[in-house]
Amino acid sequence: MSVLHLSIRNESDISEAVRQSRAMAGRLGFSTTSAYYIATAASELAANLWIHAGGGMITLQRHGARGMELMTVDNGPGIADIDKALEEGFSTANGLGCGLPGVKRLMDELDIASYPGVRTEIKARKWL
Amino acid sequence: MSAKTNIAELSALLEQSRAAIIDEWKRTVMDLVGHKYPGVLSMDELHRHADLKLAAFSAYFASCREGLVTVTKESPLGKMVYDLSSDHDTRGIKPVDTALYLVALKKAISHQLVCAFPDSQEQFVEFLELLHGLMDQLTILSFDAYATTREKVIAQQSQSLMELSTPVIVLWNNVLLLPLVGVIDTIRARQFTERMLEAITRHEGIVTIIDVTGVPVFDTGVARHIMKAVDAAQLLGSRVVMTGISPEGAQTLTKLGISFANVISRVSLRAGVAEALKLVGRRIESIAGAN
Numbered sequence: 001m002s003v004l005h006l007s008i009r010n011e012s013d014i015s016e017a018v019r020q021s022r023a024m025a026g027r028l029g030f031s032t033t034s035a036y037y038i039a040t041a042a043s044e045l046a047a048n049l050w051i052h053a054g055g056g057m058i059t060l061q062r063h064g065a066r067g068m069e070l071m072t073v074d075n076g077p078g079i080a081d082i083d084k085a086l087e088e089g090f091s092t093a094n095g096l097g098c099g100l101p102g103v104k105r106l107m108d109e110l111d112i113a114s115y116p117g118v119r120t121e122i123k124a125r126k127w128l
Numbered sequence: 129m130s131a132k133t134n135i136a137e138l139s140a141l142l143e144q145s146r147a148a149i150i151d152e153w154k155r156t157v158m159d160l161v162g163h164k165y166p167g168v169l170s171m172d173e174l175h176r177h178a179d180l181k182l183a184a185f186s187a188y189f190a191s192c193r194e195g196l197v198t199v200t201k202e203s204p205l206g207k208m209v210y211d212l213s214s215d216h217d218t219r220g221i222k223p224v225d226t227a228l229y230l231v232a233l234k235k236a237i238s239h240q241l242v243c244a245f246p247d248s249q250e251q252f253v254e255f256l257e258l259l260h261g262l263m264d265q266l267t268i269l270s271f272d273a274y275a276t277t278r279e280k281v282i283a284q285q286s287q288s289l290m291e292l293s294t295p296v297i298v299l300w301n302n303v304l305l306l307p308l309v310g311v312i313d314t315i316r317a318r319q320f321t322e323r324m325l326e327a328i329t330r331h332e333g334i335v336t337i338i339d340v341t342g343v344p345v346f347d348t349g350v351a352r353h354i355m356k357a358v359d360a361a362q363l364l365g366s367r368v369v370m371t372g373i374s375p376e377g378a379q380t381l382t383k384l385g386i387s388f389a390n391v392i393s394r395v396s397l398r399a400g401v402a403e404a405l406k407l408v409g410r411r412i413e414s415i416a417g418a419n
Contacts, residue, residue: 015311018345036345036376037383043347102348102384 002028002062008049008072017046021060021070028068029128037106038068041124044099044106045072052076053120066128070107071121078116085112132194138255139189142182145240150178153236160232161225168219177212181233184208188262196258199265201273209266213273223274230270234263294320296327302334303404304366309342317353325360333366335404339397341372351386358391367392367407371400 004024006017021042025035042058049056053076063069079085085100104110107124114120142149154174162169184205191197199206209230216226241255294316297305304327306320328336338357343350358368369392373381381387394400405411 011313012311014349015313015344018347022345033376033379036374036380039345040347040380040384043345043349047347047349099348105383106380 004060006046006058006060007055008046008058009055011050014043014046014050017058017060018043021068024060024062025068025126028062030068030126034126034128038070038126041103041106041126042070044103045070045122045124048072048099049074049076056120063125067125069123069125071123073119073121075119078118078120079112079114080116082112082114086110132192134251134254135189135192135196135258137251138258139186141241141244141255142185142189142237145244146179146182148243149182149233149236149240150175152239153178153233156232156236157229160228161221164225165219165221168221178233181208185262196261196265199262199269201269205266206269209269210273213270214277217274217277223271226270226274227267230263230267234259290316290319294323296323298327298331299337299401300405300408300410302332302408304328304331304333304336305339305401306336307339307342310344312343312350312353314353317357321353321357321360324357325364328361328364328366333361333364335369335407336361336366337369337371337397337400337404339371339400340377341374341397346373346377346381348384348386351381351384351388355388358388362390369394369400369404369407371395371397 002024004020006013006020008014008017018039022035022039025038026032030038042060046058049058049072053074056072056074056076059069059071059073061069061071086104087101100110100112103124107126109123109125111123112120113122154171157174158169158171188199188203188205199209201207201210212229213223213226216229217223237259238256241252241259293309295307297307299305304324306324308320310316312320324336324338327333338354340346340350340354354370358370361368368390370388371394373393373395392403394403402412
C-alpha cells in the first residue's frame with residue numbers, strides 16, 4: 001500500500017501517523033535513521049494539525065520512484081508569515097519552536113502553501 | 129387519509145396480528161442466529177422480548193399525534209432497543225446478529241401487513257413507509273448503543289493500561305527508576321511526572337533514572353514533556369540520568385537542535401544504573417572469591 005490518508009482529530013491520532021509513516025518508510029527502503037526522521041517529521045506535522053489547525057488530514061505516500069511524501073491539509077487559521085514560521089525558535093503556541101524548521105531539516109524538501117482562514121497545504125519529501 | 133388515522137390503524141393492526149408476528153419473528157430469529165448461541169437464546173425469552181417490543185410499539189404509536197415522532201434513547205421504545213443491544217453485547221451476541229433481530233422483526237411485521245391488506249394498495253404503502261421510518265430509527269439507535277458500549281470498554285481498557293504503564297521503582301536508597309514504555313502523550317506525561325515527583329519526595333530521591341528504551345519515537349513532543357519533568361525533578365533536588373535513547377533518536381534530536389542540558393545521559397540502563405549508584409557513593413562489586 002503506497003498511499004495512506006489519516007484524519008488527525010485527537011492526540012492519539014498523532015501516534016498513529018508516527019507508526020504508519022515509520023512503517024511505510026521502512027517498506028519503501030529507507031534506512032532506520034531516515035525512517036526515524038520521517039516519523040519525527042510526521043509527528044511534528046500531525047501535532048501542528050492537532051494544536052494549531054483544530055484537526056486536518058495527513059497523507060503518507062510514495063513519491064516518484066525514490067521518495068516519500070508527507071502531505072497535510074487543513075482548514076485552520078493558516079500561517080500568516082511562512083518565512084517567520086520557518087525561523088528557528090519561533091513558536092506561537094508555546095512549543096519548543098522547532099516544529100516546521102525541524103521538519104525542514106529532517107526532510108529534503110518542504111513546500112508550504114497557506115491561504116489563511118481557508119486552506120493550508122504542507123508537503124514534505126525525502127529521497128532514498 | 130391523515131397520518132394520524134394511518135398510525136392508529138397500523139397500531140390496531142399490529143395489536144390484532146400480535147400473536148402471528150411474534151410467532152414468525154421467533155422462528156426467523158431462531159433459524160438465523162439461534163444455532164450460533166446455544167443455551168443463550170431461548171424461545172421463551174424471545175417470546176418475552178417480542179411481546180414487550182410490540183407493547184412498546186403500541187405505546188409509541190399512541191404517542192404520535194402528527195406523523196412519527198423521533199425515537200430518542202430516553203423514550204421507552206428507544207430505551208428498550210438500547211438495553212437490548214447492551215444486554216446482547218454483554219452476553220457475547222454479535223452486533224450483526226442484534227441487527228438481524230430488528231431486521232427479522234421488520235420482516236415479520238411487513239409480512240403480516242401483506243396478509244392483512246391484499247386489496248388496499250395505497251394504504252399498504254403508507255403503512256410500510258411508517259413501519260420503515262420507525263424501524264430505521266431503531267436500527268440506528270441499536271448501532272449507537274453498541275458503539276457506546278464499546279467506547280466504554282475502550283475507555284476502561286486505556287485507563288487500566290495507563291495505571292500499569294508508569295511504575296516508579298525504588299532501585300536503591302535514594303535512587304529511583306522510571307521506565308517509560310509506549311507513546312508519551314499529554315495525559316501520560318502528566319501522570320508519570322506526578323508519580324515521579326511524589327516518589328522523589330517520599331523516598332528522598334537523589335538520583336532519578338528515566339529509561340526511554342520503550343518509547344517508539346523520541347520527537348519534540350516527547351522531548352518537551354520529559355524536559356518539563358526533568359526541570360521539576362531538579363527543583364526537588366534530584367539529579368536525572370536518562371538512558372536508552374536510540375542512535376536514530378539521538379541523531380534526530382541533534383537535527384532538531386534539542387539538547388538535554390543538565391541531564392546526564394547514558395546509552396544503556398546498565399550504564400545509567402552504574403552512574404546513578406556512583407552519584408550516591410555506591411558501586412556494584414563482585415563478591416570476593418566468586419567468579
